[in-house]
Amino acid sequence: MKTLNIQGKTGKSAIMVGERLQQLEHYILARPAVIITDHHLLNLYGKDFPRYPVITIDCGETIKTLDTVNSIYQQLVDMDADRSTVIVGIGGGIVCDITGFVASTYMRGVSFGFVASTLLAQVDASVGGKNGINFGGFKNMVGVFSQPEFVICDMYLLKSLSMRDLRCGFAEIVKHAVIADADMFDYLEKQWPRALALDNNVIEKLVHDSVVIKAGVVNRDETENGERRILNFGHTIGHAIEKITGVPHGEAVSIGMVASAAIAMRCGLLFEKDAARIEALLSQMNLPTRLSGQREAILSALLKDKKREGSEILFVLPEGIGKAVVRPLTLLQIGQLTEGLI
Numbered sequence: 001m002k003t004l005n006i007q008g009k010t011g012k013s014a015i016m017v018g019e020r021l022q023q024l025e026h027y028i029l030a031r032p033a034v035i036i037t038d039h040h041l042l043n044l045y046g047k048d049f050p051r052y053p054v055i056t057i058d059c060g061e062t063i064k065t066l067d068t069v070n071s072i073y074q075q076l077v078d079m080d081a082d083r084s085t086v087i088v089g090i091g092g093g094i095v096c097d098i099t100g101f102v103a104s105t106y107m108r109g110v111s112f113g114f115v116a117s118t119l120l121a122q123v124d125a126s127v128g129g130k131n132g133i134n135f136g137g138f139k140n141m142v143g144v145f146s147q148p149e150f151v152i153c154d155m156y157l158l159k160s161l162s163m164r165d166l167r168c169g170f171a172e173i174v175k176h177a178v179i180a181d182a183d184m185f186d187y188l189e190k191q192w193p194r195a196l197a198l199d200n201n202v203i204e205k206l207v208h209d210s211v212v213i214k215a216g217v218v219n220r221d222e223t224e225n226g227e228r229r230i231l232n233f234g235h236t237i238g239h240a241i242e243k244i245t246g247v248p249h250g251e252a253v254s255i256g257m258v259a260s261a262a263i264a265m266r267c268g269l270l271f272e273k274d275a276a277r278i279e280a281l282l283s284q285m286n287l288p289t290r291l292s293g294q295r296e297a298i299l300s301a302l303l304k305d306k307k308r309e310g311s312e313i314l315f316v317l318p319e320g321i322g323k324a325v326v327r328p329l330t331l332l333q334i335g336q337l338t339e340g341l342i
Ligand SMILES: NC(=O)c1ccc[n+]([C@@H]2O[C@H](COP(=O)([O-])OP(=O)(O)OC[C@H]3O[C@@H](n4cnc5c(N)ncnc54)[C@H](O)[C@@H]3O)[C@@H](O)[C@H]2O)c1
Pocket: 038, 040, 041, 044, 059, 060, 061, 064, 091, 092, 093, 094, 095, 097, 117, 118, 119, 120, 121, 124, 125, 126, 127, 128, 129, 130, 131, 132, 139, 140, 157, 158, 159, 160, 161, 162, 165, 168
């Protein structure tokens, strides 16, 4: 097991990669605690939860709402949860986001931690202190920055994930390698079959290296005023694709990364062979890399991007493999640079 630390203005976070769910009690430290999880996780792993009261929510993005938050507040009040209570989310990104939001607002904020149970939650959602819910049809529109006291990344939980959910987590791992770590990208090119088979050494190393990258970026720019934006590589086009086609986030980001790499190539930032390596790796991992027939819809969805600044969108472009830059592009430029790509 390896521990990584985030020292943010909104709190400190210790991320334990390779720790087990069964050790959770040691991090609660004799305080009163409440667990928040979803029905699916409770069925699969409830027997391994320590004996604290459990609040169970439904599964799926549609429950990431104020109504769910409201119902959890009520249950916390009914349980007499007070400011000494630690709230622990056991689950994927949805459980982590809701738990973080509830815990950061209940009684003006109580301590919280996560046991991240999906690959996406381990390498992305549980790390960095962003806790949001959806509002008015917009994703993560309402939320807070606040760090979980601890995060447990238990590799054994990943074994029950669907292949599709697993692959979506790998899209974020590839993202981290492209924007920040050329050696990790080389490693992925060699080890992706063992990674997909969840070989313990390989997956633990990849989760660890991913968290190092994300935690490093967050330590330097916790509230996304600058560098943290590079974590959006593949996400501007990805979010548009997700919205229009309804494909899972990681699949949309995979297509978004390939399109952004091609834009970087057309801007003279990335060699053609490196853009091809990015596409080849994603496609070997069985992630989609292209989308056809939706160009107009995607460009018009980009117009509504909430991160748009005036007529420009801040685009993350790889500058070689292992480094990324943020460039403002107008919609006209995006239209020209994506011709024949999406
Ligand atoms: N806060 C952040 O910085 C951040 C970053 C990225 C994503 N997110 C959010 O994360 C959410 C997506 O997270 P996700 O992909 O983990 O989805 P999820 O939480 O919906 O989990 C996917 C499904 O897998 C099931 N599951 C979870 N762990 C399992 C396990 N070990 N075995 C079997 N099944 C399991 C869940 O019950 C669920 O049905 C989105 O809402 C997104 O906005 C947040």
